[in-house]
Amino acid sequence: MHITEDIEKREQNLMRGEAVLVVRNLYKSFGSHKVLIDCNVSLHNSENVVVLGKSGSGKSVLIKCIIGLLRPDSGTIKVLGENIPELNDEGLDKIRMKIGFLFQSNALYDSMTVRQNLEFPLRRHSISLKQGGVDQLVKDALADVKLAHTIDMMPAELSGGMRKRIALARTLILKPAIILYDEPTTGLDPITSREIIDLIKEVQQKYHAASLIISHDMNCVRMVADRVVMLINGRNYREGTYDELVQSKDPAIKAFFE
Amino acid sequence: MLRSRFWKNFFEEAGEIARFTGRLFSQWFKPHYETAEFFRQCFIIGYKSLPLVMLTTFIMGLVLTLQIRPFLIDYGVESQLPAMVGIAIIREIGPVITALIFAGKIASSIGAELGSMKVTEQIDAMEVSGTNPFKYLVVTRVLAATFTLPLLVMLGDAVALYGTYLGVNMSGVTSFDLFWTKVFRNLSFGDVLPAFVKSFFFGFAVGIVGCYKGYYSKKGTEGVGQSANSAVVLSSVLIFIIDLIAVQVTDVLGLN
Numbered sequence: 199m200h201i202t203e204d205i206e207k208r209e210q211n212l213m214r215g216e217a218v219l220v221v222r223n224l225y226k227s228f229g230s231h232k233v234l235i236d237c238n239v240s241l242h243n244s245e246n247v248v249v250l251g252k253s254g255s256g257k258s259v260l261i262k263c264i265i266g267l268l269r270p271d272s273g274t275i276k277v278l279g280e281n282i283p284e285l286n287d288e289g290l291d292k293i294r295m296k297i298g299f300l301f302q303s304n305a306l307y308d309s310m311t312v313r314q315n316l317e318f319p320l321r322r323h324s325i326s327l328k329q330g331g332v333d334q335l336v337k338d339a340l341a342d343v344k345l346a347h348t349i350d351m352m353p354a355e356l357s358g359g360m361r362k363r364i365a366l367a368r369t370l371i372l373k374p375a376i377i378l379y380d381e382p383t384t385g386l387d388p389i390t391s392r393e394i395i396d397l398i399k400e401v402q403q404k405y406h407a408a409s410l411i412i413s414h415d416m417n418c419v420r421m422v423a424d425r426v427v428m429l430i431n432g433r434n435y436r437e438g439t440y441d442e443l444v445q446s447k448d449p450a451i452k453a454f455f456e
Numbered sequence: 457m458l459r460s461r462f463w464k465n466f467f468e469e470a471g472e473i474a475r476f477t478g479r480l481f482s483q484w485f486k487p488h489y490e491t492a493e494f495f496r497q498c499f500i501i502g503y504k505s506l507p508l509v510m511l512t513t514f515i516m517g518l519v520l521t522l523q524i525r526p527f528l529i530d531y532g533v534e535s536q537l538p539a540m541v542g543i544a545i546i547r548e549i550g551p552v553i554t555a556l557i558f559a560g561k562i563a564s565s566i567g568a569e570l571g572s573m574k575v576t577e578q579i580d581a582m583e584v585s586g587t588n589p590f591k592y593l594v595v596t597r598v599l600a601a602t603f604t605l606p607l608l609v610m611l612g613d614a615v616a617l618y619g620t621y622l623g624v625n626m627s628g629v630t631s632f633d634l635f636w637t638k639v640f641r642n643l644s645f646g647d648v649l650p651a652f653v654k655s656f657f658f659g660f661a662v663g664i665v666g667c668y669k670g671y672y673s674k675k676g677t678e679g680v681g682q683s684a685n686s687a688v689v690l691s692s693v694l695i696f697i698i699d700l701i702a703v704q705v706t707d708v709l710g711l712n
Contacts (some may be wrong), residue, residue, distance in 0.1 A: 262580075267580055267583060268678065297584075302577075307578055307581070307582075
């Protein structure tokens with residue numbers, strides 16, 4: 199593991215604006231139901247892109263294809279130069295070290311403490327790290343989300359917002375180059391939701407990670423997005439900044455922003 | 457129409473379980489080995505089942521003795537009570553009852569645990585974090601169930617025989633030494649070995665069915681409940697089917 203070097207390299211690449219994720223002509227269907235139809239998304243270094251769309255528009259399917267949990271019918275998904283659908287299990291494991299995924303349901307391992315939850319991805323990937331190194335990374339990740347005191351608690355003892363932050367800490371522990379957020383503010387009250395949005399921005403500034411955020415929370419979109427990609431019925435509908443889209447006269451777009 | 461749908465579902469599920477089992481064997485010997493998780497599962501699946509197995513087998517030995525005694529008195533062979541109950545426990549009742557108790561406790565808990573992990577995306581989270589969830593969750597649990605059940609059966613048999621000793625002495629007097637002499641004098645290698653071997657298959661069946669039902673649990677809390685329930689039902693039925701096959705095989709091998 200060369201986490202510090204990775205971040206330094208990322209800072210150097212920051213100004214170049216390299217694409218770290220390119221999705222081209224992506225198709226995915228379940229039986230006869232076509233979920234993604236010629237979907238195209240790109241994400242550049244240190245950029246926050248929000249994929250916006252109503253429920254059932256294929257947002258979560260897109261993000262699961264990117265991380266390799268679902269295999270697309272056709273199309274390419276290039277993450278840091280590697281085409282995800284062509285990778286074998288070993289290749290996927292390697293590339294997943296560089297991608298963080300924040301699940302909508304948090305997906306914390308409920309039979310493990312917070313410490314064990316955070317140690318889990320480290321033990322898988324960072325075999326060379328000694329116990330002291332693991333402890334330090336866990337404490338740093340918890341400090342990043344301001345929940346250092348919960349280290350020995352079980353997920354069931356935490357509130358919804360705290361669980362979301364712990365899940366984010368687990369996502370951050372490998373210092374990923376790309377972070378995928380699946381509806382990070384869904385089900386949270388407005389204050390906690392605002393805290394999570396601030397945390398996403400802080401994380402972006404600290405680690406210079408590129409973020410792809412699936413959301414239909416307009417507050418989140420307004421505060422976080424450098425660029426917004428709108429999906430309607432699995433197709434790219436419109437792309438632009440928040441301000442560009444908010445001024446649109448298109449009824450389908452206005453329905454989201456009003 | 458209904459009958460044809462039943463058979464279609466039956467064969468589909470049998471095929472899926474066979475494929476799941478094939479996947480298990482393909483992952484079984486592949487590095488990297490989840491040794492720590494395997495021992496943790498042995499503790500949870502084996503050690504934590506110990507009190508329940510001990511209690512139920514002790515009562516089983518006691519009750520079986522009390523139920524059989526009047527018949528043996530009628531035929532004037534009461535002295536053969538330890539030998540008869542001993543053989544029944546070692547050959548058949550001990551392994552089957554222990555396996556059924558094990559199925560009720562372990563298949564349901566594995567089914568519910570993996571089912572809820574599936575529903576709450578914890579299995580996906582493992583995959584995303586670079587862990588092979590099949591190896592970490594399924595292989596370790598099936599191995600732990602396969603290797604701990606025979607140990608539980610041996611301990612259960614021993615405790616059931618202590619229950620038998622108590623039953624024998626509730627309405628008569630048989631010394632401790634005489635009781636065990638009578639039990640072991642009538643036992644042979646052919647009684648112990650098949651029972652021991654089939655308990656590995658019972659353990660495997662409980663583990664694989666619990667994991668299969670949990671791993672492919674349908675979404676929602678109802679799905680988790682169904683997984684736990686059907687894991688117990690299917691593994692219990694499989695225990696009887698394996699027992700039936702084991703008897704035939706033992707017979708063919710001349711161990712009966």
